Amino acid sequence: MSEDGLRAAVAAGVIGAEAAYGSLLRSIVEVARAIFSAKRSSIFLLDEETDELVFEALAGEEEQGLIGTRIPSSTGIVGWTLVTRQPLVIEDLTQDPRHSREVAEKTGYVPKGIMSVPLLVEERALGVLQVLDRPQRPGFSLQEMELLGLFANQAAIALDLLQRSRRAKAALEEGGGDVAVVARLAAALDELTEDRREQALALLNALEDVLKQ
Amino acid sequence: MEDAPGDGAAAQGSRSAVAEERALPAWSLPPGAGDQIRLGSEWPERVTREWALDGATGKGVRVCILDSGVDADHPKVGVIQGAVAISVGEDGAPIATPDEEGDLCGHGTACAGVIRGLAPECEIYSARVLGAGYTGSGPILLGGLRWAVEQGFDVVNMSLSTTKRQFAEVLHELADKAYFNRTILVASAHNMPVESYPWRFSSVISVGSHSEPDSHLFYYNPNPPVEFFARGVDVELAWIGGTTIRATGNSFATPHISGICALVRSKHPELTPFQLKSVLHLTADNMGGTQ
Secondary structure, three states: OOHHHHHHHHHHHHOOHHHHHHHHHHHHHHHHHHHOOOOEEEEEEEEOOOOEEEEEEEEOOOOOOOOOOEEEOOOHHHHHHHHHOOOEEEOOHHHOHHHHHHHHHHHOOOOOOEEEEEEEEOOEEEEEEEEEOOOOOOOOOHHHHHHHHHHHHHHHHHHHHHHHHHHHHHHHHHOOHHHHHHHHHHHHHHOOOHHHHHHHHHHHHHHHHHHHO | OOOOOOOOOOOOHHHHHHHHHHOOOOOOOOOOHHHHHOOOOOOOOOOOHHHHHOOOOOOOOEEEEEEOOOOOOOOOOOOOOEEEEEEEOOOOOEEEEEOOOOOOOOHHHHHHHHHHHHOOOOEEEEEEOOOOOOOOHHHHHHHHHHHHHHHOOOEEEEOOOEOOHHHHHHHHHHHHHHHHOOOEEEEEOOOOOOOOEOOOOOOOEEEEEEOOOOOOOOEEOOOOOOOEEEEOOOEEEEOHHHOEEEEEOHHHHHHHHHHHHHHHHHHOOOOOHHHHHHHHHHHOHHHOOOO
């Protein structure tokens, strides 16, 4: 495939990445919350440029107003999870005064119990997924821990794919308005019905012939 | 709290004596020299947990906790012998400065409490490798391990791992250096489907969790890379602010094995990491070693 063809193909793939990205984040926290019948689930993603964790999405009854809050990337339970790459589950955090205060300030909610798992793709740590206040059951099982790890792995793979698309989109847009036009065209073409797509392709082929003259 | 450890020479006295006694080239054994490296005759016909652990308190054993720092005043932790914060210089060399921050998460305190509970008379040192951001965390982790190996600690507890391949080679070298210097590295196994280090190296003791509520119960895993399973589910732990929590994770199983290593080391200081790992294997609960 020529470089231009590749660009158009990439463009077709990345249009809509932004909207899908938000949907994916919400879906991850909603599914995580549902799997463990928890009151709430939240996701923090690493901003590598500022070296901070950003509170990106939550599922639960509370308001979404604190989304976007930033916290240090290597302190507290969320920072520990990110840096050490180790998942952990804590049952009764309300005894921890510092955690309660800091978390309340940053996220507007003080959990009693917390499951914290890193989002890892190959070498990289993308962020941390947390499941808060699942029902207290005697004898937390290792199977639950494994499930948490497996789900975090799937979530991380999906996030990584969409983050790549977002980066590609940003690169295309930075590359100039002309490329963005091609990207929008490719995306529009992709959504047409078959007969209309044929007509549009014929038109584009004719345009290509004209441009090459 | 006392000052951070110096060169660790005092604690290594017995090791130096062993090295001098041998005074042999490391790479070959001259004819007839087998007698010079005769191993202690106190090894029983069958290694039991009684032989390995009975009466042991961890006394004289220096344990380093590479983690988020330690809250020294916690009742489950008691006095610790030193606390440093690790940073790295421009040349990558570790810099250890006295740590006044305590614990930035709670996890290091939890590990210290587990080790203290098992080996009440061991010396505990905290080397904090967290708190300087995520971006620099890999070099600081390496720096912390390098510092701990240079200090000649008997046991180093690492409830952490990295997925960065660029650090794997150096971590591997450090793990081997520790192994040959008689420093026992105990590292949390990663229960997620990614490659991570240093727990996968055979020169460290890697630890996963079992769910039995018994801190002295541990199993040898005949299907490595995870070599041992220790208590890691619903463990009551020291946490910051003098509190206790209940928590689950391989990172809490790891200090259980570190504590048991400290006990064995205090009773049998002559054991190399290879021998100590063998003792763990022979005394594991699935080997009938408790009899």
